[in-house]
Structures are given as C-alpha cells and as structure tokens.
Amino acid sequence: MEFTLNPDRERMALTLVMGLLVNGRTVLEDFAWASGSEEFARALAEFGLVYEQHGHQLVLDGKGFQYPLPSMLPSGFAEDENLLLWTLSSKDPEHVFTIAEEPDEAGIAKVAALKESLLKYFKLNIEEDSPAKIVFRFAVEEPALKKDSLGNVPFAMRNRLLLRALVRGEYLSFEERSTVHDQWTKMLMYFGVPVRYEGRGMEQLSEFERRLMIAQGKKIERTQFTELSETRVITGxxxxxxxxxxxxxxxxxxxxIGNMPKENVVRLLNxxxxxxxxxxxxxxxRMGANIENVTRREKFGDVYGDVEIYPLAAGKRLQGRRFSEDTIATAMDEFPLLAVAACYAEGETILRVPKEYRKEMRTKNEFLAENLRKTGVEVGVYDDGLVIRGMETIVNGSDFDGGDSAQAGLALSVLSLALQNDEPVANIEGVERTFPGIVEKLKQVLVAEKAESEG
Incomplete structure (x- = not known):
C-alpha cells in the first residue's frame, strides 16, 4: 500500500517566503498546497509575490529584497508564520503600521494578544497605544538573544534572526548546543545564501587549548555554529x-499497533x-517499530525519502523508553502520537517536555491523559511531561475527544481506528483542516488489512 502525504506545512511557509526573496523565478516540483499555505501565499502577495500553478508545478516570481511593504500588518496565522511575515515587514524602520479593532472585549483582547506576540520577538517604537489600537514602527535595535533551557535558539526565533539579517543585508552569527528544525538554514544554503553551518568541538581548539581544558577538568561539548554574511541577491x-x-x-x-497481517507493508512516499x-x-x-527508510534522497539541500512500515513480528510488543527533552524537542507536533504508542508498550515510557513548553503542555497533557485513561492505561501527568505504563492488550476505549488540538485529534483517531471503533473522534473537523484527507487514508490501511486477512 502506497500513500502520498500532504506537504510539510512548516517547510511550505518557508519556501513561499524564499520565493518572494528570490530575484526571478522559483519552480516547485510535484506541487500540492499544504493546509493553510494558499492563504499564506495570498498574504505574501501583499509583499509582491506572484504565484501561479501549472499542473504539478507552482511557479513563484519574487521581488528580491526590494519587495514592497503591505499597508496592513498581516496576522491571523500560527505564531511562527506570523513571525515570518512580521520580520519581512520590519525591513523598513520608518514604515508605520496600525493594528486596530472594535473597542469591545473581543477587539481589545485581540490587540493585546498581537502586541504581546510582537514584543516577544521585536523592539517597537510605539507612537499610539490604546486598548483597541496600536500605531508603531519596528525598531532597528534587536532584543537580546535568549537561548532555551537546552542551549539552543528556539527555531522560530532562529528563522526570524536569519530572515531579518538577510533582508537588511547584515552580518549574523550565533552558537547553539544543538539545533531543532533547521530547514530554513539548509534552504538558505541551497539557494546560494552565504551561510556557514557547522559543528564545532575539540577539532576547533589548538593543542594547548585542549590540554588546558582537560587539565582544568572542563568538558568539551560539541556545538552548532551558524554564520550569515551580507547577501546582495538570491537567484531562483x-x-x-x-x-x-x-x-x-x-x-x-x-x-x-493496528495488528496488520505479517505480509502487509505500508509505503510512504517522499x-x-x-x-x-x-x-x-x-x-x-527505538521503541521497536519496524520502520525502514528504503530510499534516501539528499536533494534540494536537505533529506527526504520513502519509508516502509512493517507489522511487528508475532509475539513482539513495543518497548517503553525514556525520551529526554532534547529528543522530544524534535517531535513536539508528534507528542500525542508518541503517547498513544506508549499505551501499547511494555513497561514504562517517559516523555519529557522541554522547559519552555511545560506551562502550555500541562493543560494539553491533562486533556490527552483523560482520553488515554479510557483504555485502562495508567497515565501520570507531571510538570515535565507524561509517564505511561502500557498494556499488552487494549480492547476498550471510546468517546475520544481531540478538543482544539489537531495533533491530539489525529493521535486519538489512530487509537480509535486501532481499536476498530465505529464512531469518529469528537472535534475531528480540526484534524481534517490541518491534515486534509488523512483519516480516510488511514482507514484505507485498515480496509486493505481486513480484505487481505479475510481473503
């Protein structure tokens, strides 16, 4: 069984921004819109991006760094997407933006939320500030760079820093302990932007420095170094x-977890x-799932390929594991799916959330745990994540509710399908908006499984 997935939404937004900054034409091959990306493209059209779909290609005509600024500050997207649009808008510190809403409770709350989000990433020169209206310019000065508890620059902030230096023709460098979501960095390199992106450690030290650090008992940790030089033009x-x-x-x-017959194979393309x-x-x-990368293409500056999934061998189970904050940082969108996997694993699974996410994740994890406990599985919710003790056989569990999280709704849909429930997960609409067609595709796996097993 072969399946083509929806395009990665985060990478799609970055690609459309790159299309704007290119002097000339960028062609996206085997193209399909990701959820919400066409609306994001319309927002970029206010900056001058021209896009047109021709069959399986999307042709982007960019403006380079001379793109015009929109009359209204764009908003209404996810925070990382808003941040890209706002960074483009911050190119000219003399340009005045106005955010205004109706002076009722909803309007005041919206203006306050947008102001809070802006001040999280930018310094502003505010000319008028009232509950339902802000008039401001983006300041030339940058807020102090703050790394997270893992010693990394949060990826949304890293993307913003690189984009701002790019459109302003500035030099930028920083060092991190590791990197999460580096698609934008690799995309810049692929399009010819002068970026150095390299690991640093023992090999960068002189012999004297190495001996001195060893004598002092200091640990030499490998870090990731990023440097962007002034860029004059980007070609398509x-x-x-x-x-x-x-x-x-x-x-x-x-x-x-869906008990596929041993002869079944699911192949996911690209x-x-x-x-x-x-x-x-x-x-x-690591938990024991039989997943194999059957093709690996190092192309377009990054890595993608086909993945095949095989059923577990007879008598085999997933195994509980402890996943650190570093690991979970690369899988935050898939956190609920890992929690469902833990329900089927032998022993205890610990999913530790990075410190910066813990406050917002605590409520989400309480809601997720409430659903997972309907299967009889033991789920502990703590400030730093989840502890789940799996069961060998899960036969009960229904009335799942994804709430306002598409990711949780998707994970609970997988659980419901594995349990062969007839009724859909509540609030499934959010899953369909974010991952169009995914539930029907997942059902095809089970239909094919049943047909083959019955034959």
Whole structure:
C-alpha cells in the first residue's frame, strides 16, 4: 500500500517566503498546497509575490529584497508564520503600521494578544497605544538573544534572526548546543545564501587549548555554529516540499499497533527525513517499530525519502523508553502520537517536555491523559511531561475527544481506528483542516488489512 502525504506545512511557509526573496523565478516540483499555505501565499502577495500553478508545478516570481511593504500588518496565522511575515515587514524602520479593532472585549483582547506576540520577538517604537489600537514602527535595535533551557535558539526565533539579517543585508552569527528544525538554514544554503553551518568541538581548539581544558577538568561539548554574511541577491532554483512528518508518524503508529497481517507493508512516499524535524520516527524505531527508510534522497539541500512500515513480528510488543527533552524537542507536533504508542508498550515510557513548553503542555497533557485513561492505561501527568505504563492488550476505549488540538485529534483517531471503533473522534473537523484527507487514508490501511486477512 502506497500513500502520498500532504506537504510539510512548516517547510511550505518557508519556501513561499524564499520565493518572494528570490530575484526571478522559483519552480516547485510535484506541487500540492499544504493546509493553510494558499492563504499564506495570498498574504505574501501583499509583499509582491506572484504565484501561479501549472499542473504539478507552482511557479513563484519574487521581488528580491526590494519587495514592497503591505499597508496592513498581516496576522491571523500560527505564531511562527506570523513571525515570518512580521520580520519581512520590519525591513523598513520608518514604515508605520496600525493594528486596530472594535473597542469591545473581543477587539481589545485581540490587540493585546498581537502586541504581546510582537514584543516577544521585536523592539517597537510605539507612537499610539490604546486598548483597541496600536500605531508603531519596528525598531532597528534587536532584543537580546535568549537561548532555551537546552542551549539552543528556539527555531522560530532562529528563522526570524536569519530572515531579518538577510533582508537588511547584515552580518549574523550565533552558537547553539544543538539545533531543532533547521530547514530554513539548509534552504538558505541551497539557494546560494552565504551561510556557514557547522559543528564545532575539540577539532576547533589548538593543542594547548585542549590540554588546558582537560587539565582544568572542563568538558568539551560539541556545538552548532551558524554564520550569515551580507547577501546582495538570491537567484531562483527548482525546489520540492516533502511530505509531512506528523502524518508519516500517524501511519507508522497505526501500522504498528493496528495488528496488520505479517505480509502487509505500508509505503510512504517522499517523507521529510530532516533529523532535526523527524525525531518522532526515530522514537518509534527505538521503541521497536519496524520502520525502514528504503530510499534516501539528499536533494534540494536537505533529506527526504520513502519509508516502509512493517507489522511487528508475532509475539513482539513495543518497548517503553525514556525520551529526554532534547529528543522530544524534535517531535513536539508528534507528542500525542508518541503517547498513544506508549499505551501499547511494555513497561514504562517517559516523555519529557522541554522547559519552555511545560506551562502550555500541562493543560494539553491533562486533556490527552483523560482520553488515554479510557483504555485502562495508567497515565501520570507531571510538570515535565507524561509517564505511561502500557498494556499488552487494549480492547476498550471510546468517546475520544481531540478538543482544539489537531495533533491530539489525529493521535486519538489512530487509537480509535486501532481499536476498530465505529464512531469518529469528537472535534475531528480540526484534524481534517490541518491534515486534509488523512483519516480516510488511514482507514484505507485498515480496509486493505481486513480484505487481505479475510481473503
């Protein structure tokens, strides 16, 4: 059984921004819109991006760094997408933006939320500030760079820093302990932007420095160094946006826990295999899932390929594992899917959330745990994540509710399908908006499984 996934939404947004900054034409091959990406393209059209679909190609005509600024500050997207649009808008510190809403409770709340989000990433020169209206310019000065608890620059901030330096023709450098979601960095390199992106450690030290650090008992840790030099022009190239890793993880999970006959194989075509993004697939492999990368293409500056998932051998189970914050940082969108996998694993699985996500994840994890406990599985919710003790056989569990999280809804849909429930998960509409057609595709796996087993 072969499946083509929806394109990765994060990479699609970055690609459309790159298309704007290119002097000339960028062609996206084997193209399909990701969820919400056509609306994002319309927002970029306000900056001058011209796009047109021709069969299986999307042709982007960019404006380079001389793109015009929109009359209204764009918003209404996910925070990382808003941040890209706002960074483009911050090119000219003399340009005045106005955010205004109706002076009622809803309007005041919306303006306050947008202001809070802007001040999280930018310094602003505010000229008028009232509950329902802000008039401001983006300041030239940058906020102090803050690394997260893992010693990394959060990927949304890293993308913003690189984009801002790019459009302003500035030099930028920083060092991190490791990197999460580096698709934008690799995309810049592929399009010819002068970026140095390299690991640093013992080999960068002189012999004297190495001996001195060893004598002082200091640990020499490997770090990731990023440097961007002034860029005058970016030329167009062909590009391709691979399949969504979250959807791939859903297929891998269902094929593993859904009792597929041993002769069945699920093949996923052109999956995003960037190691800083696809951590969930690695987690499932560590738990014992039979997942194999059958093709690996190092093309367009990154890595993607076909993935095959085989059923577990007779008598085999997933195994509980402890996943650190570093690992989960590369799999935050797939966190609920890993929690469902843990329900089927032998022993205890610990999913530790990076410190920066813990406050927002605590409520989400309480809601997720409430659903998972309907199967009889023991689920403990803590400030730093989840502890789950799996069961050998799960036969009960229904009335699942994805709430307002498409990722949780997708994970619970996989669980419901594995349990062969007839009724859909509540609030499934959110799953369909974010991952169009995914539930019907997952059902095809089970239909094919049943047909083959009955034959």
């Amino acid at each position: 190239r062909e590009y391709y946006v691979p399949g969504d890793t979250t959807e791939a993880t859903a297929f891998a999970l269902l094929a593993t 999956v995003d295999l960037n190691s800083t993004r696809a951590g969930a697939l690695t987690c499932l492999k």
